[in-house]
Amino acid sequence: MRRVGLTGGIGSGKSEVARRLAARGAVVVDADQVAREVVAPGTPGLRAVVERFGTEVLRPDGALDRERLGRLVFADADELAALNAIVHPRVAARTQELVAAAPDDAVVVYDVPLLVENDLGPDFDVVVVVDAPEDVRLARLVRDRGMDEAHAKERIAAQASRERRLAAADHVIDNSGALTDLDSRVEALWREIVPGG
Structure with a gap:
């Protein structure tokens, strides 16, 4: 089993990359x-x-009400820590169940938004960071998710810096452009991370 940690800042397009990896046979x-x-x-x-x-x-x-809860916790580090203390252990236990159900030779892609923030890089064979500049991510959050700009900026600020994420990466997928560009980048990544991929 090959364990791939996939991360990226909010609005980077990480979910699009995960979908494309699943289409190539990864267990996401x-x-x-x-x-x-x-x-x-x-x-x-x-x-x-x-x-x-x-x-x-x-x-x-x-x-x-995830939106209301988000407004409470993303501007307050103590409140965010309290929420994480409730949710993270439960997520870890459920994740172990899902991985146990995957075939022994699977490429398991863990789509983990807070991989860098929680120092989870060592848990994976490979860390892939989906990257886009902050202004591109901000525009996507406002346009595609309907967030107001101030809330979107708070969400971005609550995550690790772009530099910190890039420093943790074994592979970086640039997703600052069109989705058609993303297809070829994911295909190249798949060939690199999967023997015979």
Whole structure:
């Protein structure tokens, strides 16, 4: 099994790269998806979040209001640490279950937004960073995700710097351009990281 850590700043296009790697046969473990799963309605994770942050982080249907919770934690390091203490152990346990279900010879791509922030690089055989300049990422967050510019800047500032991410990379995929450019870059990466790929 080959363990690939995939990361990139918010708005870099990391999910697009993950989709393209999955299409080439990689088993993708999406940390954000797992994080949503462990705080779904009825889970111990959601109960713990509500105990810590209050019922105002719930939507009327009882699901977590991620946007509201995000506004609470991304501007306050202590609040973010409290949320991470609830979510990260649950994500780690669920991730282990998913990896255990993958074939022994699989290329497992871990889509981990906070790989650098949490010093997880040594956990992987290869670290791939999807990179785009901050102004490009900011424009994508405002245009594609509907964030207001101030909130998007807070989210970017809460993550590791671009320089720190690039320093952790074994491979960098430049995603500052069009998606068509991304296809050839992912194909080149696949050939590099997979023997006979």
